[in-house]
Amino acid sequence: MKFSALVFLALFFGATTGLNAQYLDHMSKQLYQPSDLKKDIDLVQSTLEKEHPNLYLYISKKTLDFKFDSLRKTLDKPITPIALYIKLQRVISSIGDGHLTVEIDYSKFTPQDIVFLKKPSLQHPIYQFGYYVNGKRLFITKNLSADSTIGRGSEILSINNVPIAKLIDTLNSYITGDGYNTTYKRFLMNNAGLFAERYRFLFPEKVPLNISLQSSGSLREIKLEPRLEKGFDSIGGTPPPTTEYKKLTADSNIAYLKLRTFYNPPNFVGYQYIFDDIERRHLKTLIIDLRGNTGGEIFWAARILSHLFDTPKYIFRLPDEIKHQKRLYDNPKIKAWIDKISMSEYQMVYPYSFTFKGKVYLLIDGGSFSASGLLASNLKGQKNVTLVGEETGGSKNIWTAGVHKSVTLPHSQLLLKYGNIPAYFGDITNIDGRGVMPDVLINYQIEDYLAGKDLEMDWVMKDIEKNKLGKQL
DSSP states (O other), X not given: OOOOHHHHHHHHTOOXXXXXXXXXXXXXXXXXXXXXXXXXXXXXHHHHHHHOTTTTSSSOHHHHHXXXXXXXXXXXXOBOHHHHHHHHHHHHHTTOOTTOEEEOOGXXXXXXXXXXXXXXXXXXXXXXXXXXXXXXXXXXXXXOSSOTTOOTTOXXXXXXXXXXXXXXXXXXXXXXXXXXXXXXXXXXXXXXXXXXXXXXXXXXXXXXEEEEEEETTEEEEEEEOOEEEOOOOOOOOOOOOSEEEEESSTTOOEEEEEEOOBOOOTTOOOSHXXXXXXXXXXXXXXEEEOTTOOOBOHHHHHHHHHTTOSSOEESSOOHHHHHTOHHHHTSXXXXXXXXXXXXXXXXXXXXXXXXXXXXXXXXXXXXXOTHHHHHHHHHTTOTTEEEEESOOSSOSSEEEEEEEEEEEXXXXXXXXXEEEEEEEOSOTTSOOOOOOOOSEEOOOOHXXXXXXXXXXXXXXXXXXXXXXXXXXX
């Protein structure tokens, strides 16, 4: 069973109970000697040096070695595995690989751990608000505190005298992402609760938070006290379907396709029925929504492309192309991989019997990561495709994924998870570490977010109407 990181960490440092919460006790209470935890760090570093082909794509070996050495030097007294987890996060995030993580091993949770998580415990006050990060600003989207006068949309200026801009920069350094991209980190802060979680990482003490607020032009100071809250509730709602397809209106020729993930269930029939229906109805416009799609199996992203390309195409750069990129091919690990790879391992996308040739609008945001970023990268520049939204979360050119491996660190029992297969699919002569840029940039303000507006869809519908009127003139 895997819990959301937000719920898990909200309870992870909870009050001690009489229960034998075995794995949680190990992670949060058992102290390990620095010599043992340094061995765990050594294993992380040596594994990445051996296995990770793009380890020094965005950080030099000298700088990364310095970060690992500095981390070892901070271990001057016994600490818990969760404390090492926090320290490792910052080093791992500096590498610039969104597929590389250090994680808690949720598979080790015991029945006693589950019972522990369900018990009420004293909660950190940071969880009494919902948050929306917009650039270097922070707004309240949900108020769960005892003070009902704090309205949605209030802006937090500082927490315990730390300015929010500085705090956001600090928390970002504890979140992994591709290259120099920031939209994926902001997506995780806003949609996976990572602002509160990472704050708790750095400031775990359950002490009152002094918060400076601005609301309706007025400044005020508030104090959030820790309080007793109920524990984890395993009863959740039914997740939405991975794929949603519909006509926007009964009399329109516009199709809308929402792809929430490329991890589809075993009984998933694929996308053929969707494009068969588009062909049968002679629909002229297709809106593909990749917002919040953090990836999955490349197979399914390639299947979408097979309905949009009318000639066979490789979705990755071929070995001969990589050999001519000195920065990559000079890397011994990449050279060894390229020299031994067979062309049969390269996936060719073959067109489906019907390929859509009408107008395509692709909606993207910082949550469009991994396989969905690959899809966006391959569609970028197509004459009939317009990308609307914000920069995708993953790199537009390169990532390291494939079949993920994991290594259990022997003392802390943390999991190091990483991909060891490099994928090159964009402009490999210009490795800039940014995502796929939209053709039409959409910026949200807090008022738009609170009102539940869909600015991307608003722009698309206006553009469709404008083009329709243009053809009538």
